[in-house]
Amino acid sequence: MIKKIIAAAAALAVFGAANAGAADFYGTLKKIKDSGTIVVGHRESSVPFAYIGPDNKPIGYSIDLCMKIVDAVAKEVGVDKLNVKLVPVTPQTRIPLIANGNINIECGSTTNNLTRQKQVDYALTTFITGTKILAKKTSGIKEVEDLAGKAIALAQGTTNERAIKNAIKDLGIKDVKILSVKDHAEGFLALETDRVDAYSTDHILLFGLISKAKKPADYEVVGRFVSFDPYALMLPRDDSAMRLVANRTLAGLFRSGEILDIYNKWFMKPIPGGKALNVPAGDTLETNFAVQAFPK
Template sequence: MRLKSIIAGAVISVMVSGVVAFAGPVWDKIQKSKTLRAGIMNNSIPGAYYNDKKEWVGFDVDMAKEIAKRLGLKLEQVLVTDKTRIGFLQQGRIDMSIANMTHKRERDKSIDFSITYFFDGQKMLTRKGKYADWNALVGKTIATVQGTTSEINVKTLMKKMGGAEIVSYQDYPSAFNALQMGRVQAFSTDSTILLGYAAQEPGKYELVGDFFSREPYGIGLPQDESQLRDAVNFALQDMWKDGTYMAIYNKWYGERTPYYFPMTEQIEMWP
């Protein structure tokens, strides 16, 4: 009887030790390592990209740095794409994803989100003076990016308008290149991303029509990690309150930038 108890105890001990080794709250791991691993993109101009000096810069980069600073942590930037950002969170390869990700209820089933930290919407980018509105793009070919809400939105819109051929590319540079080469007549995604690519060739491209979607960006976070979520939310709200947020925003989207995008809403503030 005693032998069975010892064996049973050993099995339980192994199981518990296994859980401890591979699980544990993400917040505790962050506090132990003193490092915040942020998933950031590198082709989302001016959200996050490599400049002429090969430096990783952009609005999301500066936001991630400021959040880490306020949490007293070292920032580790991890490259993610539209296709990998959620998977990296689920696999524990990053602690947060600050990568122009629209907060959708469907996505909230597998990861958590911060409060909205950026407000965008979807538009069409075309050759300047070529198309007056969405109606002019009926029957044309439009580029978008695979695995994004933009892909779904533009397909839905053009189906209602009368139809168009939607070609989904692997990333933003490929979709913009298709527009440059004349393989498509428009490129559709979030307007600030379109502004970033249009600025590469000033005067050649323009945004057509109004917003046809609302894209509230949230910082993706691991599921059920309330301490981390609260810490990020408090940092965002404090940044808004003391003016740091708008300083970063104006650096990348202000009137004196090639990516001018007026701020229309404000961050949710808790008393």
């Protein structure tokens, strides 16, 4: 009789513990565990963060970091291999897709700002850049003030669109024609076909665009930084368990210095489908990595 009770109690204890273990997951992690699938949103023309490579698969710096996080999530929820579903996103779709839960993480070149944090959450900062202008060498544009009387293309839904529009307003630059384009590829097409004199986005992406241009020598990145843009991988809001997994992975990469290997792979060496960007990490970014290398 007593044996039976002990057995029952033990069974209950084991069952209870297993139950408690499963109940530890909530939100995104629970969804991933239940479906065995993680949905990764990625950009398609953000060179070298997330873009479509020569073999038609998304590749890049952010994609590499994301895949490390995907592995960590798989370990966290106790699955050997997660099914990874890749979903292309644009500047307009990325925030609603995260907010409504269609994608679990976004890997691209997304600026972390406080307005966006009302709808989404971010992992640790993985890159730091700012708005600059890409102009044809023949256009004579050297600073944002030189846009007076010129035409510039801006991608809808980017922080750069707002930064340039604000600069034009605040500095009272006259007669600037603005062409709204869908993405970087189209913005550069407008510049290549002489529809506009300049295109503006984050300074690092401009180097990416030049590296893929037909005549890279015709273009230059000019002027001062018009805005400050820290990039981070985007995550669902109110889900600190998911964010913890992401941040633990990133902090580990920062601590071990592995981040610099990944960085150099995409920013210092020739990249698939283009030439090397040759943009060293620099003091700001290296300090950023060091500061965010939280201990275990």
